[in-house]
Amino acid sequence: MTESPTVSPSDAARALLGVLVPMVAGGAIARRPRVMGLAQRLDLDSRAVKEMQRLRDRYGPGPVQVLPGRGMALLLDAGDVHRVLNGSPRPFSPASREKRGALGHFQPEGVLVSSPEERTHRRPFNEQVLQPGRPVHDHGERMAAVVTEEVEALLGHVDFTGELTWDSYAVAWWRIVRRIVLGDGARDDEQVTDDLLRLRKDANWAYFKPRRTARTRRFLRRVQEYVDRAEPGSLAELTARTPARPGTEPHQQVPQWLFAADAGAWSSFRALGLLCTTPGAVARAREELDGSPDLPYLRAGVLESLRLWPTTPLILRDTTEDTEWARGTLAAGSSVVIFAPFFHRDERHVPEAHRFAPELWLRERTDADWPLVPFSGGPAMCPGRNVVLLMASTVLGRLLAERDYAVEGGPLKTGGRVPGSLSPFALRFRVSR
Template sequence: MSTSSGPARSSGPSRGAVGPVSTELVPRLGVADTLRVALGVLAPTVAQGAIARRPRAMALAERLDLDARAVATVQDLHRRYGDVPVRLALPGRRLALVLGPDDVHQVLQDSPEPFALANREKKGALGQFQPHGVLVSHGRVREQRRAVNETVLDTPRPVHRLAPTVVAAVREEARAVAERAASSHRLDWDTFSAGWRRMVRRVVLGDTARDDEALQRDLDALRYRANWSYFAPRDRSRRDRLRRRLAAYVERAEPGSLAGLLAETAGGDEEVDPVDQLPQWLFAFDPAGMATIRALALLAVEPDERTRVRAEMDEGDPGAPRELRRLRAAVLESVRLWPTTPMILRETTRDTEWAGARVPSGTAMLVYTPYLHRDDDDLAVAHRFAPDLWLRDGPTGPPDGARTDWPLVPFSEGPGVCPGQNLVLLTASTFLATLLEHHDHALTHPRALDPAYVPGVISPFRVRFRTRAR
């Protein structure tokens, strides 16, 4: 344990209580530590693309294992400063890094007050194409939008009420991907994502959207712009065009699609702005595809788990919607090991107190999930593919040394938890099951993936398999 500088590590939670608050501020990092965080943690995260991933930056991050280095930097700060949040010494913006596991729970549970989801950077980014999306809303209108999202996405249910049409679309598109890959003996990101996106457009907008590449191009262009947050000028004409296209799908309200449910749930509600909720559903399915192809990579190098997964698949009718728990656990492991939302951002709406010190109002609170998920000081299985982590109540129980109170938050938690988590797990597990049903996929890149110690970054754009029929 390094104790080279900074205050001694405090024990226990620092608690972001609200009340009569201290005048003393939480520790501020020195210039050297601030630079380490800015260059080693924030810059690689931003460079890889917060809203749309950048293939070249991800390839570089994979080559240099940048996320593993970033995790080591934050671990070092945690050892030296303890659980209390630390402020960064950056001009122009108040930023604090949340280090303590209990503080992470607290920040996420106490959202959106006093920890607002709609912070400046997110508003700048998502304002490019969904200025009225729930994630950038606050107050009463946020509650209304959240309720509509939860109703349409069927948030609490592992198997969505539209599962019969969803599962049929997923299986058709996944089968086409497997067959294409088998005929070329190669499954790569281009083949995978073309089929994945066709599936997503059918599930979200309806079967008529299956080949609507023009809509996808507009959304992609706006997302790349959103990577620059408020530094990029708005492209209003493209945004208006995207909106018109999406509105047409809501008007068509195809039965069995999320757009159909949305029309039924909030069709004419101007305040909720149902059409503005759709881009998030479409674009958030992209990281879900990345998590799915990386889960396939993990299963490719772990034959025992593959056998268990196939045994679970054989227990029921492959075409019938159901909860494939082991495959869902593989996807959850994929987003634990390689989180697709690496930085969860909140903004304090008033002063908060932490172990007798203060974080001022208007501070962006940074929760860096790769550090939490890979902190081998506290999590024995940090770098191992350990699906049992997510099957605690299952026959095998939690793996040795797993802490049940540790924040594993790939989908966040609390009132701002991802309302699409169950739908993601349903679609991803069904897609994987269909790929595995009649085909074998041997991993050819990354060539030496070791499930006992996986690297900090795997670019989904570079994952490749040699596929053949079984």
């Protein structure tokens, strides 16, 4: 057996402090707005990408182990990214130790933290409800109607203040999410998503925070009630109606859908910023607003927002057996880390790295392409991607159909290089008719 692919202690320390610590500090499961503001000021994401480039120059294709005790290795090679993502759940299991510690706070039986055996039925269940193969979900028409109503309500508020802020956007977004996932009856049930937020804050600390079992029980009971209610047109209805075998735990799949929808809010709000600071982009987006539910350019705009600022910057896998690499062997039980911004923003391989380039997404991407993986890839790729892209693109379409927006303050500038970090919480728009 060859040696395990370790790096010098000083390089390991630099990678930990420059790449992994800032991502964890920003809040892996529930973002910490203040830390994200600081990351934006210090441009920590650009620095992390530079650190990864330095490791790649020094150690070649890698991977490199930066936390030998845990067996944590960073991938440095594009081919290895495809290999790992396609090799889920064996030999690369998505249910990493860190994820189980974190997500166990609110979805201990969710597919993402399931064993390979449980995954064989939980993953197909998720796919039946979320329909990842279809750009427009069976419930697409109702989803669009919900978005239209809530954007109208949001614009009513915006007209009063003349400004679109994160706070008002997030209120509207969560109403949309609750109605689409749980049903219209959940529109104003902030308790269910507040409970989830509290549990997500605990989840940021993974195993270091004791489980609040009473709150977890209350949250999951509430979700179960919505599934039992099965309001027509909601994902809860499909959850109730889709056949499940014992052990699938249908209602425990729902928390991931609610939690992950937060990334849809960040990415669509940032996408609005990108569109409004790219000459010609708003006009191009408006051209496709002809009543069709599928909005390819706006979807590509959201995907660009996710490429430039991935909302899952660390994609984690645990190895289920010993695996061989260019620089040695990783023992079974090691952690493999894909740091998405390194691949998305490496100007040496992606000429569009630091500009808004929706054309990257207007054709199908395959494993022959450079890995752009905002939704991960392979058998564990996000099954909710088309639902969230539909929601986000429809929100943007409704906003742009009605008003003009200008970004106020912050690092996003018309015609400039797209900044390495952009906190959605500090983004603001001046709005005019």
